[in-house]
Amino acid sequence: MPSEAKPAVLVTGATGFLGINLLHALSLAGVRTMGMASNPLPQTALNSLAESGPLPVVELVDVRDSTAVSEVFSKYRPMVAIHAAAITSSADRERRSAQAIIDVNVAGTQSVLDACTASGVQRMLYISSGAVYGEATFGTESVGETTPAVPTRLYGVTKLAGESLVRRHSELHGLGTVTARLSAAFGPWEYPTDVRDLMSPMLQLATAAHCNETSRYVTDTKRNWAYAPEAAAAIVALALKPEPAYDCYNVCPQSLGTCEPWVERLRGAYPDTGFIAVRAPEDATVVYDADPRRERAPITADRIRQELGSGLWSTHAASLDHYLAWLKAHNPNDF
Numbered sequence: 001m002p003s004e005a006k007p008a009v010l011v012t013g014a015t016g017f018l019g020i021n022l023l024h025a026l027s028l029a030g031v032r033t034m035g036m037a038s039n040p041l042p043q044t045a046l047n048s049l050a051e052s053g054p055l056p057v058v059e060l061v062d063v064r065d066s067t068a069v070s071e072v073f074s075k076y077r078p079m080v081a082i083h084a085a086a087i088t089s090s091a092d093r094e095r096r097s098a099q100a101i102i103d104v105n106v107a108g109t110q111s112v113l114d115a116c117t118a119s120g121v122q123r124m125l126y127i128s129s130g131a132v133y134g135e136a137t138f139g140t141e142s143v144g145e146t147t148p149a150v151p152t153r154l155y156g157v158t159k160l161a162g163e164s165l166v167r168r169h170s171e172l173h174g175l176g177t178v179t180a181r182l183s184a185a186f187g188p189w190e191y192p193t194d195v196r197d198l199m200s201p202m203l204q205l206a207t208a209a210h211c212n213e214t215s216r217y218v219t220d221t222k223r224n225w226a227y228a229p230e231a232a233a234a235i236v237a238l239a240l241k242p243e244p245a246y247d248c249y250n251v252c253p254q255s256l257g258t259c260e261p262w263v264e265r266l267r268g269a270y271p272d273t274g275f276i277a278v279r280a281p282e283d284a285t286v287v288y289d290a291d292p293r294r295e296r297a298p299i300t301a302d303r304i305r306q307e308l309g310s311g312l313w314s315t316h317a318a319s320l321d322h323y324l325a326w327l328k329a330h331n332p333n334d335f
Contacts, residue, residue, distance in 0.1 A: 011084060012082070013083070014037045015037040015042070017185070017190045020189040024048070024229065042191065045335075059072045063111060066107075070115045073121070074118065080123050086158075087100065087104045088198070105159065105162060112124065129156065129181060130299060131156030132151050138290075143298070143299045145246070145250055178246075178248075183224045186227065187227045188229060188323065188330070201217065204285075208285065209269070209273045212270070220288075221258065224299045224301075225316060231251050250303065
């Protein structure tokens with residue numbers, strides 16, 4: 001990356017959970033930013049972004065429309081692209097809409113890669129997921145970037161396919177590429193959209209509490225929960241790094257946490273709301289991406305710590321405190 005000027009950055013999927021956090025992180029970094037998404041920014045996100053600097057332009061484009069994607073890149077000619085557009089699918093959507101998931105997550109990635117090359121982008125950072133590790137994410141063996149990626153669900157399959165496309169495109173066209181495998185995320189700007197099927201347990205519990213509805217949840221095992229604003233800041237730093245040492249990074253804190261401390265915070269914030277621990281997921285009102293009772297393998301993130309330093313992450317407790325304060329200022333039902 002050129003060091004004499006901060007590059008313009010284009011974010012795909014800019015109005016989703018991670019996308020809005022990326023826009024905020026780029027604004028805090030003082031980077032000229034534009035976005036591309038299939039839906040407009042929620043008004044609350046627009047208001048928040050306006051407080052921190054110039055509002056990014058967000059072009060409403062479906063990533064499956066390769067011509068429209070190319071036109072946006074040609075119009076703005078960013079130096080860096082962060083490709084976050086994806087369908088984060090449940091098993092139900094896999095059964096009924098597999099082709100759409102593949103079209104967005106795989107073909108859409110190729111459209112962005114082609115647009116990057118045609119418009120002179122120097123680096124594309126691809127947002128992947130810990131889902132590529134499949135069953136390796138359960139158990140006691142730690143999971144690192146060299147752990148074999150054997151996804152078990154279509155979302156992970158498409159993310160791994162996207163990684164392969166990114167790597168091969170880089171070999172063929174000389175585009176600088178980096179892959180960021182994001183762990184389970186929670187925090188500000190998470191809200192339901194038509195491309196993200198399952199909200200984090202943290203948001204589900206908070207939304208129910210705000211509506212004074214009793215939540216039934218399963219006490220979960222520890223995992224590498226990533227606080228979304230910090231994950232976005234790390235991803236932006238990787239995207240702008242002059243010479244990254246690796247082409248693939250796990251993005252998560254080393255520390256492990258559970259949802260139970262979050263329940264305790266919500267009990268204090270909403271003393272008239274019920275929170276009931278149940279034994280089995282089928283008895284819970286909170287929906288999980290996998291059985292929360294299964295032991296989670298610790299995910300190692302030594303590469304990103306070597307690359308960006310050790311001050312990337314707050315403690316799990318501090319992240320929960322920050323998120324609760326944020327939710328007190330932002331009604332989760334307003335998005």
